[in-house]
């Protein structure tokens with residue numbers, strides 16, 4: 072005859088096998104193994120047994136408890152696996168996945184990198200300055216008087232504390248000369264800001280590569296040679312470069328630079344791409360004042376500077392009709408430069 076505990080084990084196993092879901096299974100577990108379950112009751116009853124019976128029943132009780140525990144574990148594992156395969160059944164693994172799209176550099180970034188590369192080969196180092204500037208770095212130090220139209224509130228973004236968004240990268244000329252003595256040969260690529268009416272060729276934010284070369288007996292010929300070489304590297308050997316007299320407060324003489332190249336669409340037309348000139352002695356004097364020394368003695372040092380309009384260069388090089396396209400984040404546009 073079997074022991075009542077064995078009977079109990081067989082009943083429980085039958086119930087476990089018959090449980091239709093996890094909830095039913097849990098009910099069986101509580102009924103047999105729970106704190107007030109049958110097995111626990113047997114544990115209590117053990118105390119009343121005699122010395123001889125105790126070890127035998129105790130052993131049996133352990134076996135039954137272990138058997139039920141593992142039967143319950145197996146059954147619940149079976150339910151878990153079932154649920155998982157049901158979930159998977161709803162996923163069509165033959166569907167194409169979401170492709171991980173590869174990004175590419177923005178056309179302006181590509182343009183800047185090409186420009187930087189060319190100047191690197193001519194020995195220019197990279198310089199940098201903040202987009203948010205003091206009025207002094209943007210205007211006063213660059214010999215631009217208080218009544219100059221560029222300083223008008225209608226033309227420049229001012230911050231409440233009197234600082235401003237730099238209207239050109241020429242600020243980096245000043246910052247570079249403040250922190251290093253001549254000779255200087257740097258370029259400074261970066262953004263500049265103006266309160267222009269936005270249209271196909273004007274944007275409130277645009278990009279420049281500033282250049283500054285200070286050494287002994289630097290001349291306009293050096294300026295011309297440097298920028299002609301740059302334009303021919305960029306647009307091809309048959310590119311024509313024109314220096315048109317102009318006025319900037321911080322250079323004297325000053326020039327605007329136009330290019331024309333058959334390689335370009337509409338290439339038979341002069342296109343303005345840069346401002347440039349010989350560093351004005353007043354700029355050197357102002358830098359000396361700020362430095363508190365005579366490092367940039369205008370009797371000893373001369374220099375040229377230029378500011379290249381990178382958006383314009385990219386527009387003519389890549390034949391882009393509207394400057395606003397650079398900032399619209401339209402993938403149909405951007406993918407053409409991938």
Ligand code: PHE
Pocket residue numbers: 238239240241319322325345346347348376377378
């Ligand atoms: N900063 C001038 C501009 O943005 C360009 C320039 C740079 C002119 C350096 C002369 C020398 O229009």
